[in-house]
Amino acid sequence: MTQNTTDFYQVKEKMYVATDCIIFGLHEGKLKLLVFKRKVEPLSGEWSLIGSFVRLDEDLEVAGQRVLHEATGLENVFMQQLKSYGKKDRDPGYRCISVAQYALIRIDDYNEQVVEEHGAKWFEIDDLPALILDHDLMVQDALRQLRQNARYQPIGFELLPEKFTIPQLQLLYEAIYQKELDPRNFRKKVFSFNVLEKLDEKDKSTSKRGAFLYKFNYENYQKLLKSGYNFEIA
Amino acid sequence: MTQNTTDFYQVKEKMYVATDCIIFGLHEGKLKLLVFKRKVEPLSGEWSLIGSFVRLDEDLEVAGQRVLHEATGLENVFMQQLKSYGKKDRDPGYRCISVAQYALIRIDDYNEQVVEEHGAKWFEIDDLPALILDHDLMVQDALRQLRQNARYQPIGFELLPEKFTIPQLQLLYEAIYQKELDPRNFRKKVFSFNVLEKLDEKDKSTSKRGAFLYKFNYENYQKLLKSGYNFEIA
DNA sequence: GTAATAAATGTAAAATATACATTTAATATG
């Protein structure tokens, strides 16, 4: 499958810095990861995270946003640095340190065409293909950190549309933690944080009765954070 | 104070990767940070974290251990990656990404002489001098992460000698969280984790009665982690 | 108007966290 790639290996006499993006999305209550079919040698045709070398005149975060933009067309996406991967043999071609950054996007917002154009595909989190190099490790680390961060930040809101219902929010957390939650207890908990604003609209796409839409109140969230509170949900 | 360093600035045509170490230690119940008086231009004479460029044939973690060893003489120290700092202008001399790693060491183990030789000094955490570049930021980030991690890992044990007393352990957590803890509740909590082994020895350095020494049981800790438990203390 | 469906809600029991004061072991001192 993978052709002989020996030609592409080169002497490691220079240090490179790359950034790789772990792109999470939510679709129909499932947490997904965006992976790309690699188009260049070596390892052409293999599944991979999307990444790029960091430019000399470019901040690290800017590089992450650029990669994300080039790959998806999206801008100003929620993105957070995970950690850097620096085993000396992690990349057979270069001596390369990769700074992994993870992004959360709303799949509904997403221009599906751009995905196709880039040979990209959304995979469900528990059904991922093998990825090149140490990208599998990056994904596992990112998942762990996503779960961890979701305990203390309303990070999940990045994955939902601006207006969302409580059942949607619950599905999101169930997807992140891979565990069913009790709807009564879940509501109690999220309301207790005082960061949801109930709207006068309903979403009737999933039931006859319809579920009220809410939006997130960032001001109250900021207050909550300053008061040292833990946004622990699952 | 700082002399004119213009001579040292150079064209940024190459990417460098460095690692900087945030070295925490515990001494007399106080959490301290090891900082170094910089000996080379630019910014000679200023306080700084200790760091080094990462070598081409060196894993990132190995680079961290090397820096730590060169600076303190210690080996196999607990060390954890914090994050990478990559603003394009963060270092006026080079285009340099720095991977920050933080270490926890037992100041008693420590060869005080080596510290002096390197122009290093232990500062109390709430009385730090200004550091060069973005090192202040690194320290603040590291402190936040130390506090965060201490909630879920018995990270604090790295800062204590192999044998320690409960009051010592409590002082450590009080230093990390900068807050007084109730001795009865603290004991209940740490014992509930089942990771302490009581020894038949006492430490009588702080009281006539003496306090029993304990050691940490890594096996039980591993079990605890696998069962998904939270090692939350403060 | 009846059936169907997901949304919305409350309460009691269990577990956990908090607040708080006394006794104990060992040494030092007169």
Next chain:
DNA sequence: CATATTAAATGTATATTTTACATTTATTAC
């Protein structure tokens, strides 16, 4: 050797949080 001194060690009652669990409600489709 009796007493004073000191930090170590311990238990309990209360408040808070978490968990478990079943019914009613609003709306649409037939």
